[in-house]
Amino acid sequence: MADITPKIGAYISIAKTSLQAVFDNLKAAGFTLIGPTLGDSAIECAEITQTTDLPIGWTQVQEAGTYRLQRRSDQAYFGYAVGPHSWKRYLYPPTLKLYTVDHQNGGFTVTPATPATPQYAFIGVRPCDMHAIAIQDRVFLHNGFQETDYKARRQRAFILAVNCTEPGSTCFCASMGTGPQIETGFDLALTEIPEIFLLEIGSELGREMLTGVDWWHAGAFELQTARQALTAARSHMGRQLDISALPNLLYQNLEHPRWDQVANRCLSCANCTQVCPTCFCSDVKDVSDLQNQQAERVRVWDSCFNLDFSHVHGGNIRPTNRARYRQWLTHKLASWVDQFGTLGCVGCGRCITWCPASIDLTEEISAIREEGTR
Amino acid sequence: MNSPNGGPAPIKPNQPAQAAKPRLAVFKFASCDGCQLALLDAEDELLALAGQVEIAYFVEASRRTLAGPYDVSLVEGAITTPEEAERIQEVRRQSRYLIAIGACATAGGIQALRNWHDIDDFIQAVYAHPAYIDTLATATPISDHVQVDFELRGCPINKYQLLAVLTALLVGRQPSVPTYSVCVECKRRGTTCITVAQGVPCLGPVTQAGCGAICPAYRRGCYGCYGPTEAPNMDALGQRFLAMGAAPAEIVRLFRTFNGYADAFRLAGDKLEEMDRTSVQRRG
Known part of the structure; x- marks a missing residue:
């Protein structure tokens, strides 16, 4: 055991069993750990306390519209791709009370909701999801205004990232330049190789969370093993998306017949937007009591696939499946660039896997690319 | 317009307390009563509701019944008999707002499965004395018979949605329930x-x-x-x-x-x- 703590930027190795000591440090520092765990039928995100809560020895098979859990032949801790949940539900919760309004003395008073901000440690943030968080940061923090609840949650969050050595069959982060290796934004970044975890120290807080943990400087062999695993991962992505000529490819094909074909299959159920780690649209709902003395305003996740979303004065501007699907895809892969300076897609593949109609955006884009105007 | 203290203009106050309370009625047609129970199940809010409206006709809750007209009528159930087809016309005549509640009232309900079959076969198979049965060939929603002002879906309905609809009507606002998936x-x-x-x-x-x-x-x-x-x-x-x-x-x-x-x-x-x-x- 080395008795000095590693420096920021250092690569160290720990025995897999030592991860529990990192968890214990995080808990002692007041963090609630959120990480992957085995649900009824998928690897979900939930509160965890022990490394044994992780889906050790499990993986999954994903295809468009299909997800099945599977046993692994080994005892890997992180041998699976992203599941149905993303960190969005913890940084930007699906339902959030904003304020209460009370009738008082002929006027009204507004009382903002002031919930205690949770202090989360996210365990197992994949590179695609790290990029998704960075995209939501741009939307909520660096876009001329700040989303205060998001900011408070985000500033307190600890990120233990995990590099992807086994991408899923709907993954395409290599195409999007968002994986399989994490580059920035983490406190600790872990790469799982046989018998050990290789850790990169990303922050002072990350360094502190290694206090009392048995570690050694990563050796050349360990570094090389990790590098090879990530190189291999890059070359066996389940999906590919050619992003050349985006966003113009979509702008020049707004009347492509492919939009009609996909509209025939699309259920307008909004699943793609709800599982997407970058989709950020919300609505506010007011609920008043029967005496009309008190009202509450609640923020809820919304979707461009819900009809009310595009209802404006005079009617609905996107009354068809075609219009709604086209809006979603052109926002993700075209107008997002104009709006925020990056694409809105990180290649996590959730919208492909969790579409009950098995629509695959990589197929849609390649169809438009092959038959469309360039 | 600003109020004297510089804050936003006050929200329009409620009706004066002495004003007559709106009259609420609840009617049942062919149904299981589950949607009416959703109203009774709103235990915490029921007293508040009784403070805001006069419950004039609700035989599932009270034997005291008052004659119409009613400001709001909640109608549960489908139209399945000639008697019901007539009675819904009278309910409509007595009601300022008619709200159809539940799957039976809004779509015919589970009993509308009869609509794909011959009603006489059912009558012969089920009843010892088919001659006593006077029924229509179909079970149909209320909106097939009279003008409906709002349809609240569900089997059964959600009590919070029902309260939201009633609250909206009390303050003169368009009821809003989600229509997404x-x-x-x-x-x-x-x-x-x-x-x-x-x-x-x-x-x-x-x-x-x-x-x-x-x-x-x-x-x-x-x-x-x-x-x-x-x-x-x-x-x-x-x-x-x-x-x-x-x-x-x-x-x-x-x-x-x-x-x-x-x-x-x-x-x-x-x-x-x-x-x-x-x-x-x-x-x-």
Whole structure:
């Protein structure tokens, strides 16, 4: 055991069993750990306390519209791709009370909701999801205004990232330049190789969370093993998306017949937007009591696939499946660039896997690319 | 306009307390009473409601009944007999606002399954003295008979939605209930999709939210209790279930339950049944 703590930027190795000591440090520092765990039928995100809560020895098979859990032949801790949940539900919760309004003395008073901000440690943030968080940061923090609840949650969050050595069959982060290796934004970044975890120290807080943990400087062999695993991962992505000529490819094909074909299959159920780690649209709902003395305003996740979303004065501007699907895809892969300076897609593949109609955006884009105007 | 203290203008105060309270009535037609029970089940809010409205006619709750007219009538149940077809006309005449509540009142309910069969066969099979039975050939929603001001879906309805509708009417606001899919509620509560992860056919993508996505949370496919969404793509969902290996008859049965006679579900079920029949004939 080395008795000095590693420096920021250092690569160290720990025995897999030592991860529990990192968890214990995080808990002692007041963090609630959120990480992957085995649900009824998928690897979900939930509160965890022990490394044994992780889906050790499990993986999954994903295809468009299909997800099945599977046993692994080994005892890997992180041998699976992203599941149905993303960190969005913890940084930007699906339902959030904003304020209460009370009738008082002929006027009204507004009382903002002031919930205690949770202090989360996210365990197992994949590179695609790290990029998704960075995209939501741009939307909520660096876009001329700040989303205060998001900011408070985000500033307190600890990120233990995990590099992807086994991408899923709907993954395409290599195409999007968002994986399989994490580059920035983490406190600790872990790469799982046989018998050990290789850790990169990303922050002072990350360094502190290694206090009392048995570690050694990563050796050349360990570094090389990790590098090879990530190189291999890059070359066996389940999906590919050619992003050349985006966003113009979509702008020049707004009347492509492919939009009609996909509209025939699309259920307008909004699943793609709800599982997407970058989709950020919300609505506010007011609920008043029967005496009309008190009202509450609640923020809820919304979707461009819900009809009310595009209802404006005079009617609905996107009354068809075609219009709604086209809006979603052109926002993700075209107008997002104009709006925020990056694409809105990180290649996590959730919208492909969790579409009950098995629509695959990589197929849609390649169809438009092959038959469309360039 | 600013108030004297520089704050925003005051919200318009409520009606003076001495003003007559709006009169509420609850009527039952062919139904199981479950939607009326949703109102009684709103225990915490019931006293507050009784403070805001005069409950003038609600035989499930009180033997005291007052004659019309009523400001708001909640109507539960489908129209299944000649007597009901007449009585709903009188309810309409006595009501300023008529709100149809539940799957029976908005789509005919489970008893509308009779609409695909010969009612006389049922009468002969079920009743010892068929001559005593005076019924219509179909079970139909209230809106097939009279003008309905608002339809609140569900089997049964959600008591919070009912209270929201009543609150909206009390303050003169358009009632607002979500018309998007059950999937949105599933995702908000964090339920893993059972169609994707378990291959279970689920009506969630074409069914209106409102229940809070209860069934998928207990690993059951959605039964469509809240009826079709605002824009249901029934054909696409049917095709997807076929591709997942479901038999056409199984899908037709899924489409035809509590809201089977709602337009979108009915047309999709009929179409699938017809396609299945012609393909069987072709194979035969």
